[in-house]
Amino acid sequence: MLELRIAGRSFGKPVLGEVFATIERGDRICLLGPSGIGKTTLLNAIAGLDKALPPGSIIRRDTLRVGYLFQEHRLLPWRTLHANLKLVGASDEQADSVLGQVGLAGYGHYLPDQLSLGMARRAALARCLAVKPDLLLLDEPFASLDPVMAGELKTLIAGIMDASASMAMICVTHDGRDAETLANRLWYLDGKPAQLQWDDAVGEPSLISDLLGKLRDVEGVDLV
Amino acid sequence: MSDFPGRPPAWSYWVVLPLFVLFWAAIAWLIKSPLLPTPLDVLDTLMQESASGALWHHLGVTLGRVVVAFALAMLLGTGIGIVMGRSQTTNALFDPLLVLLLNLPALVTIILMYVWFGLVEVAAVMAVVINKVPNVAVTVREGARSLDHRLEEMATVYEFTQWQRFREVWVPQLFPYLMAATRGGLALIWKIVLVVELLGRSSGVGFQLHMAFQVFDVATILAYSLAFIAVVQLIELAILQPLERRSSRWRQPEAAHA
Numbered sequence: 001m002l003e004l005r006i007a008g009r010s011f012g013k014p015v016l017g018e019v020f021a022t023i024e025r026g027d028r029i030c031l032l033g034p035s036g037i038g039k040t041t042l043l044n045a046i047a048g049l050d051k052a053l054p055p056g057s058i059i060r061r062d063t064l065r066v067g068y069l070f071q072e073h074r075l076l077p078w079r080t081l082h083a084n085l086k087l088v089g090a091s092d093e094q095a096d097s098v099l100g101q102v103g104l105a106g107y108g109h110y111l112p113d114q115l116s117l118g119m120a121r122r123a124a125l126a127r128c129l130a131v132k133p134d135l136l137l138l139d140e141p142f143a144s145l146d147p148v149m150a151g152e153l154k155t156l157i158a159g160i161m162d163a164s165a166s167m168a169m170i171c172v173t174h175d176g177r178d179a180e181t182l183a184n185r186l187w188y189l190d191g192k193p194a195q196l197q198w199d200d201a202v203g204e205p206s207l208i209s210d211l212l213g214k215l216r217d218v219e220g221v222d223l224v
Numbered sequence: 225m226s227d228f229p230g231r232p233p234a235w236s237y238w239v240v241l242p243l244f245v246l247f248w249a250a251i252a253w254l255i256k257s258p259l260l261p262t263p264l265d266v267l268d269t270l271m272q273e274s275a276s277g278a279l280w281h282h283l284g285v286t287l288g289r290v291v292v293a294f295a296l297a298m299l300l301g302t303g304i305g306i307v308m309g310r311s312q313t314t315n316a317l318f319d320p321l322l323v324l325l326l327n328l329p330a331l332v333t334i335i336l337m338y339v340w341f342g343l344v345e346v347a348a349v350m351a352v353v354i355n356k357v358p359n360v361a362v363t364v365r366e367g368a369r370s371l372d373h374r375l376e377e378m379a380t381v382y383e384f385t386q387w388q389r390f391r392e393v394w395v396p397q398l399f400p401y402l403m404a405a406t407r408g409g410l411a412l413i414w415k416i417v418l419v420v421e422l423l424g425r426s427s428g429v430g431f432q433l434h435m436a437f438q439v440f441d442v443a444t445i446l447a448y449s450l451a452f453i454a455v456v457q458l459i460e461l462a463i464l465q466p467l468e469r470r471s472s473r474w475r476q477p478e479a480a481h482a
Contacts, residue, residue: 049377066381074378078396078474087392088382111474131382 001025001064001134001168006045007056014193015041021187021196023135027168028161030179033189039172040071042189042196043137046170067128068137073120075112081123082108090130098126102156118149122156129160136160138171142178154181261443270447278432279451286428287455289345289417293352294409300353301360301405306394308361309368318361325358330416334423343424352416359412360405367401368394399471406464414456 002023009016015038023029023046031039044050047068048059075084081104085095099105102122112120121141128136141157142150158181161169171182179186188197245263252262261269273279308315308322334351341347371394379389395402421430429448436444 044377047377047381049380068378068381070374070378072374074374076375076392076396079392087384087388113474127382 002046002061003058004046004060005056005058006042007054008193009038009041009045009050009053010193011041017191017193017195019196023168023170025134025166025168027170027185028183029168029170029185029187030183031170031172031187031189032174032176032179033194035174037189038194039174039189040139043068043139043170043172046135047137064134065131066135066137067131067133069121069124069128069139069141071139071143073112073124075120075124075127077111077113080109080111081126084112084123085127085130088127088131094130098129099123101129101160102126103152118145118153121145122153125153125156134167136167136169138169140172140174142173142175154178158182259440259442261446265443266446266450269443270450273444273447273451279448282427282429282432282448283451283455286417286421286430286452289349289352289421289428290410290413293349293356293417294413296349297353297356297360297409297413298402298405301357302364302398302402304357305361305364306368306398309365309371315365322358322361325354326362330355331419334416334420338424345425348417348420348425351420352413355416356409356413359408363401363405363408364398367398371397396471396474403464403468403471410456410459410464414452 004019004021004023006016006019008014008018019042031042033039041050045053045057045059047066053059075081076087079087081099082092082095085098085108086092090098095108096105099108102125104119104122104126107115107119107123112123115123125141138157141153145153157169157171161167161182169182170187171178173179189195190197249263252260252265270279304318308318330351333354337347337351337354341350375393375397376389379393384393417428418430418433421428422434425431429452432448433445436442436448
């Protein structure tokens with residue numbers, strides 16, 4: 001459903017090398033790689049946010065609804081959660097329903113900055129769901145959460161993906177354990193400029209662990 | 225940043241202002257000159273002007289000019305400011321002109337408008353607008369430059385319409401700058417409108433001040449000034465402050481964290 005060819009990307013110095021990848025419905029991709037390697041850069045390009053990709057770059061996609069969970073909640077701080085959801089096109093009932101889905105039923109009248117970090121992130125996830133996305137982009141969804149909250153959110157996201165066979169997901173993380181729970185495909189970004197490598201294990205969750213092990217051996221990087 | 229809040233406690237107004245009036249009364253009583261009428265004389269003049277309807281007529285006319293000039297200046301200045309803050313090219317194109325206009329004395333604009341367009345209402349209002357637009361533009365440009373690019377990206381991903389982007393993303397971020405432009409703007413426009421009226425109009429507070437000046441009628445000058453100050457304060461209390469409170473409510477950490 002999405003075909004991606006990026007002829008490199010630099011911000012002063014080269015960050016991304018040439019990248020080629022495809023994404024199909026049902027893909028659950030974990031995008032791994034060390035901090036600062038360009039994972040968010042790649043995610044922004046896929047989301048269509050990068051207006052300065054070099055010539056020769058192609059992002060071909062069907063008309064997709066994209067839900068993007070940024071590292072910060074990026075809800076409008078002057079609007080309640082309910083109003084934030086309505087702004088992306090949810091009806092009153094849909095807004096209540098997605099808030100319930102992420103465990104925030106009854107919080108519709110709160111302002112984003114009145115919430116804790118974990119709640120705000122779930123509220124932002126509710127906004128992703130409110131657009132009924134074909135493609136869910138998650139940028140470090142578990143960063144700075146305590147292990148319990150991170151675990152809950154992981155279960156929540158896995159449940160959301162299980163419930164929809166047609167949705168695809170790309171989850172940026174630097175923690176290989178996230179991939180073991182969530183992914184059926186692995187993308188790995190490394191090098192200078194960064195190259196994208198991928199491995200498919202669609203429908204074979206056990207293979208993900210093998211692949212992770214292989215990555216650890218071959219690359220000599222600490223994925224955890 | 226200073227340690228005490230900008231606004232002094234309310235009692236200071238009820239102590240300092242009456243003391244000032246007493247001081248004024250004492251001096252006036254001592255020198256007994258028509259050039260410094262007592263507070264009571266001024267109050268008397270104010271009543272007469274009010275009873276004859278002259279005060280209301282001229283205040284109304286001035287207020288009308290202020291409102292029209294203010295609205296035009298805010299609209300133009302905000303538009304120019306946003307575009308300049310968002311586009312490097314436009315900024316390069318307009319910035320030199322802005323510097324020129326910012327340093328042009330208000331009086332020069334007023335004289336030029338009257339010379340070129342005659343002593344007409346349009347020239348009067350235009351002179352005020354031209355004086356004010358650069359200030360608004362500079363203030364709003366600062367705001368437009370500080371717009372959060374992360375919210376821009378969010379608005380792009382979630383396919384906000386241009387109107388939603390303006391109304392929901394930009395205006396709340398620009399609000400403090402718009403308020404600053406409004407306050408600075410009103411203060412400036414009030415004063416320029418008076419000069420404009422004094423130089424080339426036959427109505428308005430500025431015109432009345434001009435007439436009183438001709439005959440050294442200080443009581444009338446002070447009476448109109450007082451009425452004028454009252455109106456400005458009324459606008460501050462009845463419009464600006466409630467607006468500011470209402471729009472910054474989301475910043476209040478009322479419920480802290482849920």
